[in-house]
Amino acid sequence: MEMIISAAAANPSVLNASTLESLIRRVVPDAQGISGLRRLSGGASQETWAFDADLDAGKLALILRRAPGGEYRNEAASGLDIEAAVIAQLERLGVAVPRVRYVLLPDDGLGYGFVTEHVEGETIPRKILRDTAFDAIRPRLAFEFGRVLASIHRAPLEAMPPLRLLPARETLVMLRAIHLKDVTPRPVLELAFRWLADHLPAASVLPQLVHGDFRNGNLIVGADRIRAVLDWELVHLGDPMEDLGWLCLMPWRFGAVDAPVGGLGQREDLFAGYEAGGGAVDAQRVRWWEVLGSLRWAIACADMVSVFRSGADRTVERAMVARRASENEIDLLRLLQLGD
Amino acid sequence: MQDAPTPVELLSVVADFLSNEVLPLLHGATAFQLRVAINALSLVQRETSLAQVQAPLEHARLRALLGHDGSLQELTAALAQGIADGRLDVASPDLAEHLWQTTCDKLEVDQPKYAGYVRALQLHAAARRRATDAASS
Numbered sequence: 001m002e003m004i005i006s007a008a009a010a011n012p013s014v015l016n017a018s019t020l021e022s023l024i025r026r027v028v029p030d031a032q033g034i035s036g037l038r039r040l041s042g043g044a045s046q047e048t049w050a051f052d053a054d055l056d057a058g059k060l061a062l063i064l065r066r067a068p069g070g071e072y073r074n075e076a077a078s079g080l081d082i083e084a085a086v087i088a089q090l091e092r093l094g095v096a097v098p099r100v101r102y103v104l105l106p107d108d109g110l111g112y113g114f115v116t117e118h119v120e121g122e123t124i125p126r127k128i129l130r131d132t133a134f135d136a137i138r139p140r141l142a143f144e145f146g147r148v149l150a151s152i153h154r155a156p157l158e159a160m161p162p163l164r165l166l167p168a169r170e171t172l173v174m175l176r177a178i179h180l181k182d183v184t185p186r187p188v189l190e191l192a193f194r195w196l197a198d199h200l201p202a203a204s205v206l207p208q209l210v211h212g213d214f215r216n217g218n219l220i221v222g223a224d225r226i227r228a229v230l231d232w233e234l235v236h237l238g239d240p241m242e243d244l245g246w247l248c249l250m251p252w253r254f255g256a257v258d259a260p261v262g263g264l265g266q267r268e269d270l271f272a273g274y275e276a277g278g279g280a281v282d283a284q285r286v287r288w289w290e291v292l293g294s295l296r297w298a299i300a301c302a303d304m305v306s307v308f309r310s311g312a313d314r315t316v317e318r319a320m321v322a323r324r325a326s327e328n329e330i331d332l333l334r335l336l337q338l339g340d
Numbered sequence: 341m342q343d344a345p346t347p348v349e350l351l352s353v354v355a356d357f358l359s360n361e362v363l364p365l366l367h368g369a370t371a372f373q374l375r376v377a378i379n380a381l382s383l384v385q386r387e388t389s390l391a392q393v394q395a396p397l398e399h400a401r402l403r404a405l406l407g408h409d410g411s412l413q414e415l416t417a418a419l420a421q422g423i424a425d426g427r428l429d430v431a432s433p434d435l436a437e438h439l440w441q442t443t444c445d446k447l448e449v450d451q452p453k454y455a456g457y458v459r460a461l462q463l464h465a466a467a468r469r470r471a472t473d474a475a476s477s
Contacts, residue, residue, distance in 0.1 A: 185417035188439055190424040250456035257459040316377045323383065326446035331456045333443055337436055338463040 015039075015049060019109050020064065027102045027115075028062075030055045046080070046233065050118065066104065066113025078163065080104075083232040084114035085161040086209075092159075095151050096228050119228040121220035125254045128221050129263050137223060142265025144226050145214075145247060146273025152229070153208045153240040153279055160209065164236045168201045171238070171292065175299055182302050188329040189302075192295045195336055201285045207237040214243045215252040216262035241282055244270060245289025250331045251297065260340065291335050298328030348388050355381040387449045394445040401438045440464065 021034045037051040046067050052059040067080060078086075081103060088100045098116035128134050128141075137144075166174070172193070179189065212234025220228040248260040248267060256263030261270045271281045304322040307313050334340065345353070358378050366374055395412060402415035405428075410418065419438075422428035428435060447457045 185413070185420040187416065187420045187423055188443055190420045191430055191439065194423060194426070194430060250459075253455070255455045257455045316373060316380055320376055320380055320383075323450045326443065326450045327454050327456060329443045330447055330454070330460050333440060334456065334460040334463060337440065338460065338467060340463075 014068075015047070015064075015066075016109070020051070023102075023108055023110065024053050024062070024115075028053045028055075028060065030057075031060070032056070035059070046113075061118035062101065063098065063116050063118050064110075064113060065116070066111045068111040078233065078235050080112045080114060080233075082161050082163065083235060086163075086232055086235050087116070089159050089161075090152065090155060093151075093155055095155070096148060096226055097232075098228050098230070119220045121222040121227040123217060123220055123230070125216040125252070125263070128216060129254055129256060133223050134221065137221065137225070138264060141221070141226075142259075142261035142269035143273035143276070145219075145261060145264075146244075146270040146275070146279070147277040148219075148226055148229060149211075149214060149240070149243050149247075150274045150277025150279035152211055152214075153243070154277075155209045157207075157209065157237065163209075165207055166210075166236045166238045167203070167205060167207060168239055168288070168292075169203065171242075172196055172200070175292075175296055178303060179299050181306060182299070184302065184305070186298075186302065186325075186329070188332055189295060189298055191336065192291060192298075192332045196288065196292055196295065199288055201239060201241075201282075201288055205239045205241075205285070208240045210236055210238045210240060210242050212236055212242070213246070215247050215249075216254065216264065217252065239285060239289065240279065241285040242289045242292075244274065244281070244286045245291075246293045248286070248290050249293045249297065250334075251327075287335075291332065294328050294331045294335060298325050298332065301325035301328060348385050351381050351385045351388070355385070383449060386452070390445070390449055394448075398438075398442055398445065401434075401441070405434060405438055 015037070017034070017037050020037070024031050024034050031053040033054045034051045035054055037049060040048045040050055046065060049064040049066070050061070051064070052061055065080065065083075084100050084103045087097045090097045091099060098119050100114055100116050102115040104110050104113045104115075122128055122131070122134070128138070176193065179193075211229065211232065213231055214229065218229065218231040219226055220230060247262060247270065250257070253259060253263035259265055260267055267283070267286070271283070274281055301321055301323075302325040304318055308318045308322060355378050358374060358381075363371060363374055363378070399412050399415070402412070402419060403409055406415055406418055406422070408418075409415075419428070423430060423435075430436075444457075444461075447454060451457065
């Protein structure tokens with residue numbers, strides 16, 4: 001689980017602009033150079049950069065997603081080459097994703113990653129929740145999230161690159177392994193582990209393509225429609241209900257606690273959109289994944305204690321993220337003891 | 341016995357100084373980091389004030405639940421282990437009440453304004469009212 005930290009933006013690692021420029025001249029037709037290179041705030045293990053390719057006529061806005069290598073890595077991450085291949089395949093299927101223009105090779109000297117076209121629109125959840133520009137689409141967004149998810153989940157797997165298979169049981173085992181490193185006894189997390197083991201979905205669930213981090217914040221929303229699904233770092237094969245459950249977690253409601261679907265709508269809206277897109281909803285399994293999602297987020301926060309104490313990241317921010325494990329503990333108790 | 345001002349008073353005056361005098365001079369990532377740092381000082385203030393009240397009650401609940409003594413850390417570890425290996429009945433109202441109270445105590449220190457906490461408190465109060473109504477009717 002990758003924690004979104006702005007500290008990364010404060011300490012940009014070195015990106016050789018002239019190396020990037022010569023690459024873009026080679027791979028983008030008519031590109032004379034690049035301009036406006038800037039680091040966007042983002043994840044701790046991956047960097048996102050925005051820049052323009054200067055063409056003979058006008059500019060082409062581009063995004064570079066890359067890992068310089070040798071950094072703290074997400075245990076569930078698929079790898080940037082896999083991410084690029086999935087996005088390119090989904091574009092062919094008509095799913096709203098950014099167009100992949102180039103996948104980095106080792107000889108390019110820029111690490112691992114890929115270049116996509118920039119997609120116009122808004123990603124910042126609080127703006128999507130409150131700005132008048134989104135007044136018209138906002139009531140439809142929970143339904144649209146469902147439709148987009150259904151389009152991802154029905155993607156044929158034969159055309160996809162090799163992906164990790166992480167159904168319910170394996171995901172629980174993976175979380176347990178991460179949690180074993182936690183030195184703090186956490187009775188609420190043990191309660192969640194036990195509930196999840198006691199209510200494990202049937203092993204017969206057919207694996208499908210799962211985004212793994214589908215939520216308000218990882219979507220580019222326009223005034224008219226959802227323009228693109230971003231951040232495919234956690235893409236894998238598994239139970240499609242995972243994406244529906246994750247989308248309903250408390251942290252993605254951004255204060256709009258009564259609207260479980262990203263602070264935008266009700267589960268019924270999401271489910272209706274999913275079914276309109278050809279998907280089949282199992283509400284009990286969605287709930288199982290919602291509990292698992294809260295547990296996963298709690299463990300990710302708790303894991304920051306060791307990152308902080310090891311000296312790998314001695315920022316105040318990292319230390320304070322560790323103290324947010326309790327937010328997920330109260331979310332778990334709400335789900336397990338009080339319904340929602 | 342140490343002299344005044346108390347640790348809470350000192351933390352409070354440092355947090356005020358940083359908020360009122362230093363923060364306006366900063367911008368961007370450094371200003372963000374300072375806000376997080378001020379939040380950390382406030383957290384320590386809350387923990388310093390509340391731990392004296394919370395810890396003895398939590399300790400007493402754990403002794404009653406587990407039927408033996410030990411440090412707060414040892415008893416919490418025993419509780420976690422008992423839940424994990426199935427020795428404790430997770431349907432027990434006393435266990436549920438302990439987990440609820442202990443988690444609320446953490447939130448009162450870590451993030452008392454967390455929207456999910458406010459929501460959980462509302463649902464918990466509503467469930468209490470329903471239980472009381474059912475018992476009295």
